[in-house]
Amino acid sequence: MRKWILIIHLYSGLLCAPYLIIFGISSLKFNHRVKSEDATKELTNQWEQSLPLVPITNDTLTATSVRDSLGMLGWTMPWEMQRDTNGNLHFGLARPGKRNQVHVFVNENKVRVEEHRQSVGAVINSLHGLSGVPNSQLASIWGGYTEFCFLTAIFAAASGVYFWATSKRERRAGVAVLGGAIAFSIAFIIYIVIRG
Amino acid sequence: MYAIIRRIHLFTGLALLLFVIMYFITGYMLVHEAWLPPAEPKKSSRSVSIEYQGQPDSTEFTSYLEKTFGLRGSRSKPKHREDGTWEFEWFHPGTLYKAIIATNGKSATITTSDLGKVRIGYGLHRLHGYGGGWLYNVWAVIVDFSSLALIGFSISGIYLWHQSTNKRLPGWVCLAASFGFTTITVVYFLTAR
Numbered sequence: 001m002r003k004w005i006l007i008i009h010l011y012s013g014l015l016c017a018p019y020l021i022i023f024g025i026s027s028l029k030f031n032h033r034v035k036s037e038d039a040t041k042e043l044t045n046q047w048e049q050s051l052p053l054v055p056i057t058n059d060t061l062t063a064t065s066v067r068d069s070l071g072m073l074g075w076t077m078p079w080e081m082q083r084d085t086n087g088n089l090h091f092g093l094a095r096p097g098k099r100n101q102v103h104v105f106v107n108e109n110k111v112r113v114e115e116h117r118q119s120v121g122a123v124i125n126s127l128h129g130l131s132g133v134p135n136s137q138l139a140s141i142w143g144g145y146t147e148f149c150f151l152t153a154i155f156a157a158a159s160g161v162y163f164w165a166t167s168k169r170e171r172r173a174g175v176a177v178l179g180g181a182i183a184f185s186i187a188f189i190i191y192i193v194i195r196g
Numbered sequence: 197m198y199a200i201i202r203r204i205h206l207f208t209g210l211a212l213l214l215f216v217i218m219y220f221i222t223g224y225m226l227v228h229e230a231w232l233p234p235a236e237p238k239k240s241s242r243s244v245s246i247e248y249q250g251q252p253d254s255t256e257f258t259s260y261l262e263k264t265f266g267l268r269g270s271r272s273k274p275k276h277r278e279d280g281t282w283e284f285e286w287f288h289p290g291t292l293y294k295a296i297i298a299t300n301g302k303s304a305t306i307t308t309s310d311l312g313k314v315r316i317g318y319g320l321h322r323l324h325g326y327g328g329g330w331l332y333n334v335w336a337v338i339v340d341f342s343s344l345a346l347i348g349f350s351i352s353g354i355y356l357w358h359q360s361t362n363k364r365l366p367g368w369v370c371l372a373a374s375f376g377f378t379t380i381t382v383v384y385f386l387t388a389r
Contacts, residue, residue: 010357014370017350018378024347031324031339072389097385123385131227136388142381146227153220156349160209170206178210185214192323192335193316196268196288 002166009159012152019149026128029121045115053109056089063091066104066111073136074100095133096126198359205352208345215342222321225314234314237292241307252282252297262286265306267293270328270335289319 051069056062063076066089074095081091089104101114131146133139164174209216225232248260253274261267261284269286277283280299285292292309311319326336357367 010353011366011370013349013353014357014367015374017354017371018375020346020350022378024343024345024350027324027339027343027346031326031336031343033325095385097388117386120382120386123382126385127381129223129227138381138384141377145377150220150224150227154217157209157213157217157220160206161213164206164210170203174206174210177207178213181211182214185218188334188338189214189218189320192331193289193320196286196291 002163005159005162009156009163012148013156016149016152016156019145020153022124022127026125029125030128034121042116043114044117046112047115048110048112050109051111053104053106056083056087056104056106059083059089059091062089062104063093063102066102067093068135070111070113071135072100072113073133073139074098075134095136096130096139097123198356201352201355205349205356208348212338212342212345215338216345219321219342222317225317226321232314234318235312237312237315238310239307240310241305244304244306246297246302246304248301252276252301258284261295261304265295267295267306269293270323270325270332272328287319287323289323290316 049070051066053066059081060076060078063081067074067076072093074093077092077094080101081089083089087106089106091102091104093100093102097118099116099118101116103112103114105111127142129146130139131143161178164170244265248257250257253276258271258274262271267284267286269288269291272285272287275283277296282297284295284297287293290311290313292311294307294309295304296307297304323332323335324339326333328336354371358364361367
């Protein structure tokens with residue numbers, strides 16, 4: 001039994017190692033409010049494409065349809081969606097690594113896309129808990145990897161305590177550390193939630 | 197060296213066990229929000245008189261509001277709004293307080309939002325950053341330790357595996373697969389349309 005738990009702890013840990021590193025790096029950046037990875041204001045690429053368009057009746061549905069027709073990835077941003085006086089639709093499209101501004105010129109059957117690429121740091125932040133991205137099969141696989149790593153982390157924590165508890169080494173020190181840490185953690189979390 | 201790395205891996209895990217489990221469980225709740233949708237926040241407002249004479253963007257004024265009106269939580273930086281009012285916010289998991297100070301500084305509207313039990317979990321996961329008060333600075337230190345621990349578990353775990361067995365092929369296959377897939381994903385998002 002112990003042998004099999006150790007094998008699972010070890011090899012699932014090796015499979016999740018890079019994800020835990022990503023969790024750690026991104027969490028440090030969130031905690032220290034590192035802002036350098038927000039979308040650069042600088043335009044990195046711009047292109048146009050002809051696209052047969054029908055009169056816009058629903059902005060969100062049109063934006064989604066345009067995104068899919070262009071084969072692009074990402075979420076449409078409702079708060080960046082607007083129509084101008086000519087009836088043209090303008091919306092933002094976001095996904096890990098890129099922010100796009102999409103301009104739909106209804107009367108000209110044309111779409112213009114302004115791309116703003118992000119840094120490696122921003123991509124790492126975005127991968128933190130990512131469960132999928134519209135139109136991206138790779139992101140769906142990453143979402144499955146996210147699930148696996150969540151479950152592995154819980155199992156690794158429990159099995160780690162099991163290994164320590166069933167060995168004779170560091171028993172007293174471990175009891176002191178574990179007992180003290182659990183008591184402090186529970187008290188602190190309850191205090192934060194109830195008393196703020 | 198092996199013994200030292202093993203003790204670091206072990207005792208860091210024991211010390212941060214509850215926080216790391218809390219983060220993974222609440223993170224799982226966030227990823228699967230549709231399974232346990234949070235309730236709509238319950239809001240209540242009250243109008244109050246302000247008797248403080250001084251700058252609204254000072255820490256003394258923030259302390260005055262906290263002590264006088266029982267506003268508790270991680271405090272955000274005061275915002276001076278376009279209409280001349282000042283906005284203050286305090287957050288602790290499950291509860292949000294917002295105070296809008298009138299332009300003359302003599303009155304305020306305080307809105308309390310009860311965010312519900314599910315959002316307590318979300319709040320615990322998202323609570324981060326220094327500068328919210330001493331209690332939340334302590335929480336931020338624990339977040340830093342937990343983050344560093346996740347990196348440490350991975351690196352020390354790889355070392356312990358490498359030193360504990362001569363049959364390393366399965367381990368190398370796991371590492372190649374995991375780091376390879378992660379690298380491909382990062383490069384994909386950097387370069388894809």
